Amino acid sequence: MDHLPSTPTAPSSGLWAALKETRTRRREAAEKARQEKQRTAIERAKDQITDWLAGTIVDFPAADVTIAATNAAMEAVSGDIANAITGMLNGNGYSDPSHASHMLCDFLAAIACAMQRFRDQFQHHVADIVRATLKSRIRGNRTVIPGPVATVAAQAAVNVIMKLPPVHHFDDVLRAIRLLAISVCPAPEKHKAVVQCCLSPLEVWVLSGAINQDLRNELPRGWMARHEGDW
Numbered sequence: 001m002d003h004l005p006s007t008p009t010a011p012s013s014g015l016w017a018a019l020k021e022t023r024t025r026r027r028e029a030a031e032k033a034r035q036e037k038q039r040t041a042i043e044r045a046k047d048q049i050t051d052w053l054a055g056t057i058v059d060f061p062a063a064d065v066t067i068a069a070t071n072a073a074m075e076a077v078s079g080d081i082a083n084a085i086t087g088m089l090n091g092n093g094y095s096d097p098s099h100a101s102h103m104l105c106d107f108l109a110a111i112a113c114a115m116q117r118f119r120d121q122f123q124h125h126v127a128d129i130v131r132a133t134l135k136s137r138i139r140g141n142r143t144v145i146p147g148p149v150a151t152v153a154a155q156a157a158v159n160v161i162m163k164l165p166p167v168h169h170f171d172d173v174l175r176a177i178r179l180l181a182i183s184v185c186p187a188p189e190k191h192k193a194v195v196q197c198c199l200s201p202l203e204v205w206v207l208s209g210a211i212n213q214d215l216r217n218e219l220p221r222g223w224m225a226r227h228e229g230d231w
Helices: 013-053 063-091 103-124 126-139 147-162 170-184 192-199 209-218
Strands: none
Touching: 013 063, 013 170, 013 209, 063 103, 063 147, 063 170, 103 126, 103 147, 103 170, 103 192, 126 147, 126 192, 170 192
16 A cells, blocks of 8 residues: 655744744844944945045045145034034933934934035024934934924024134035034944935045945945945
8 A cells, every 4th residue: 555645744842943043043143244344334434534534535626625624614613513402402401411322413414414405594494404303313213302402402503503704615514514423423324314414425535436335335225325426
């Protein structure tokens, strides 16, 4: 008599648990490797920005003038704008001293986006800055700042920029705000607003085509825009 094929048996509970654990470990290892690649790409970008500010990358016309103007704008705005934002937050009963909260870089990224979008009329768009800041905090699952408090903090930051002397040109100040946001952000690879508003728009003579391509490869799709001159 022909033997009937045996009925497959389900894996034992112990074997099934082992398989699940193996898959989990593989996913965790893959995620860890992905995050490490993202951090490495960001650090390479930061290193190139530092080199540019130091004047070691001067491969475009009037490089020295632009670098000096950017450094001067950063020096003029960095301390005052940070103090304005944190001072208004603290003074209105909202204090979050954690560097990992992305508080300062959320505001700076929103300001940079408003400056890029509205140019020399950005000071009339504080509401847009507030909306962008709160949206970024919700998206990042970070503590949401009360709207009225965010408004006075954003207005204080705008006031600092508007009080800068005319010697600081608009584009140099915008570049300074972008670089400041990148430098204070604890993890740009996890902060979409900082990448889209501050890192991605940097001129190709600040970030090379190779660095831009590396960032596009490693960061989430759509965070880094492609510019003329990129690889």
